[in-house]
Amino acid sequence: MKSNGAENLSRKVTPEIIAKLEAIVGKENVNTSEMDRMLYGHDLAPLPKEAGLAFNNFPDVVVRPSTVEQLSQIAMVAYKSGVAVTPRGASTWGLGGSMPTAGGILLDMSAKMRKIHFVDKVNMCVKADAGCTWKNVIEACEKEGLLVGSYPSSFPSATLGGWVSTSGVGPGGYKYGSGRDNVLNMEVVLSDGTVVVSGFDKVGNNMSGYNLNQLFGGAEGTLGIIGTVTLRVYPIGVIKPVAYDFQNIKDMAGPINKIVSHPSVKPLHIAWSDSYHFENQRRAGLHAPDVNNLFLVTFQGAPEFVALEESIVDSFVEEAGGKKVSSEIANHEWDERCYEYRVRKAGVGSIPAEVVIETSHWAEFVDECYKGFEVMKMEAGGIVGMIADRSTSMFMPYYFKDDESLLGMTAFAYNFYMGEVAKKYGGRSLGFGVFFASNLDTTHDAGPAAELMRDLKTFLDPHDVINPGHLVCGKTRFGISLSKNLMGVGGSLMQGIKKLLPANTTFSDNLDRFRYDTLEEEKEESRVVEYGKGTQ
Numbered sequence: 101m102k103s104n105g106a107e108n109l110s111r112k113v114t115p116e117i118i119a120k121l122e123a124i125v126g127k128e129n130v131n132t133s134e135m136d137r138m139l140y141g142h143d144l145a146p147l148p149k150e151a152g153l154a155f156n157n158f159p160d161v162v163v164r165p166s167t168v169e170q171l172s173q174i175a176m177v178a179y180k181s182g183v184a185v186t187p188r189g190a191s192t193w194g195l196g197g198s199m200p201t202a203g204g205i206l207l208d209m210s211a212k213m214r215k216i217h218f219v220d221k222v223n224m225c226v227k228a229d230a231g232c233t234w235k236n237v238i239e240a241c242e243k244e245g246l247l248v249g250s251y252p253s254s255f256p257s258a259t260l261g262g263w264v265s266t267s268g269v270g271p272g273g274y275k276y277g278s279g280r281d282n283v284l285n286m287e288v289v290l291s292d293g294t295v296v297v298s299g300f301d302k303v304g305n306n307m308s309g310y311n312l313n314q315l316f317g318g319a320e321g322t323l324g325i326i327g328t329v330t331l332r333v334y335p336i337g338v339i340k341p342v343a344y345d346f347q348n349i350k351d352m353a354g355p356i357n358k359i360v361s362h363p364s365v366k367p368l369h370i371a372w373s374d375s376y377h378f379e380n381q382r383r384a385g386l387h388a389p390d391v392n393n394l395f396l397v398t399f400q401g402a403p404e405f406v407a408l409e410e411s412i413v414d415s416f417v418e419e420a421g422g423k424k425v426s427s428e429i430a431n432h433e434w435d436e437r438c439y440e441y442r443v444r445k446a447g448v449g450s451i452p453a454e455v456v457i458e459t460s461h462w463a464e465f466v467d468e469c470y471k472g473f474e475v476m477k478m479e480a481g482g483i484v485g486m487i488a489d490r491s492t493s494m495f496m497p498y499y500f501k502d503d504e505s506l507l508g509m510t511a512f513a514y515n516f517y518m519g520e521v522a523k524k525y526g527g528r529s530l531g532f533g534v535f536f537a538s539n540l541d542t543t544h545d546a547g548p549a550a551e552l553m554r555d556l557k558t559f560l561d562p563h564d565v566i567n568p569g570h571l572v573c574g575k576t577r578f579g580i581s582l583s584k585n586l587m588g589v590g591g592s593l594m595q596g597i598k599k600l601l602p603a604n605t606t607f608s609d610n611l612d613r614f615r616y617d618t619l620e621e622e623k624e625e626s627r628v629v630e631y632g633k634g635t636q
């Protein structure tokens with residue numbers, strides 16, 4: 101790192117700093133309007149206005165960079181003055197990752213950093229700006245007969261930088277690993293403006309040396325700003341979704357366990373949706389297939405291999421009493437993979453608890469999800485999820501909550517509850533952000549790993565300017581650390597209160613309260629939406 105001296109670490113965004121930012125990116129890309137600052141003050145998770153009491157979540161200024169060079173210059177300005185810099189992709193994550201905690205500069209990466217630099221058919225890789233959506237990258241690769249191995253189901257709007265930074269589980273991950281597993285190279289801007297090239301564009305990282313792709317990936321934007329990403333991509337072959345209906349969801353455990361222990365069957369994606377999920381879609385007036393619990397297995401590769409894999413999975417399902425359904429339903433559910441929470445259309449807030457557990461406990465955990473809805477007096481949205489890898493299953497049981505009242509926030513008690521239950525099955529909650537930063541210690545059993553991560557953060561970001569208050573140190577505006585003890589007490593208290601409150605009735609209340617059916621249509625008629633272009 102360069103030794104740029106600090107001038108004044110007051111965290112204050114002065115008119116001089118605004119002028120410097122304007123000189124770097126142009127006046128039209130520096131925005132201090134109150135309305136915009138408010139809109140950029142939270143991510144997809146709805147926050148009641150009282151959240152502002154705890155966090156300084158309105159940025160002082162929203163900046164729209166276009167190049168890595170500009171990112172570097174912005175970082176230099178922030179480093180010298182101690183101003184916080186929050187990288188924001190499409191803000192679809194929901195754990196407060198792209199929500200500022202100390203005001204400062206909000207970097208809107210999705211506005212102008214959307215360029216695809218190259219798709220290399222010979223070396224099978226693609227390089228794009230970090231603010232580019234997964235959808236745009238997927239489409240550019242498909243034109244060349246190439247497959248992006250995995251992506252989040254929010255791919256129509258989620259950005260490369262956002263998913264690499266959260267390193268989650270997504271479609272394609274069962275066969276090709278997580279987003280960061282497919283990263284060949286990145287240009288990452290450190291807190292003082294230094295640009296680090298983390299790997300190699302066209303060959304793998306097969307050598308000794310610290311793996312910087314893995315270090316910056318999954319860092320939730322706390323170690324540096326990712327400017328560009330080069331991904332490994334694959335020959336596409338055919339993609340064939342196949343769906344099976346199960347009367348009893350727990351009977352899916354048989355085929356799941358057989359698939360994960362098979363030496364050669366490796367589907368692209370293995371997912372499930374329960375009967376509540378479909379029932380609620382019908383309640384919300386949406387189309388849903390006529391099935392009970394749906395098991396979706398998507399195969400990819402050369403047609404003859406796909407046919408063989410399909411016949412093997414058919415036999416596993418038949419033995420477990422499942423029934424193959426039409427290719428129309430299978431294709432529909434595959435196409436719907438980015439719309440798991442469509443029921444929001446009915447005007448209800450729906451939030452998932454996202455946890456991973458050992459796949460060997462899959463059936464027991466289904467029971468735990470339903471039990472959790474009952475214990476926490478939640479209205480069940482449904483249980484959806486996917487197999488992350490041979491030993492890991494990701495569950496996203498989702499529920500309905502009132503987004504607009506502070507009391508509605510108590511619904512998050514279910515997330516704390518499910519995180520604790522997941523531990524009994526060798527698992528944990530996914531992601532930290534601001535709201536779950538205290539889990540860093542519990543996830544690593546309060547051992548030295550969490551301390552090492554804090555030391556790395558301090559070393560790479562000595563002025564604490566890159567996404568402060570996240571992942572390694574959840575903090576309120578008063579500097580109160582959201583430690584595991586404080587959050588442990590808070591989480592238990594929230595669970596206690598939730599159990600005392602009357603059961604949730606958000607879905608039916610909201611159906612009366614909103615007229616979203618017509619409002620949505622009116623809204624859709626009045627605007628042109630092109631997914632992947634940021635217009636949604």
Ligand SMILES: Cc1cc2nc3c(=O)[nH]c(=O)nc-3n(C[C@H](O)[C@H](O)[C@H](O)COP(=O)(O)OP(=O)(O)OC[C@H]3O[C@@H](n4cnc5c(N)ncnc54)[C@H](O)[C@@H]3O)c2cc1C
Binds near residue numbers: 143194267
């Ligand atoms: C309908 C729906 C489906 C979803 N499906 C999945 C899924 O299948 N799998 C999954 O893992 N998640 C899923 N998510 C969660 C979320 O969409 C993903 O994590 C997504 O990849 C986040 O991308 P984003 O661009 O919105 O990032 P943001 O939410 O903007 O940011 C996420 C984090 O990354 C950091 N960040 C963003 N850009 C950069 C950058 N350039 N450099 C450094 N740090 C950066 C931010 O500071 C923040 O900490 C889903 C969400 C929704 C709403």
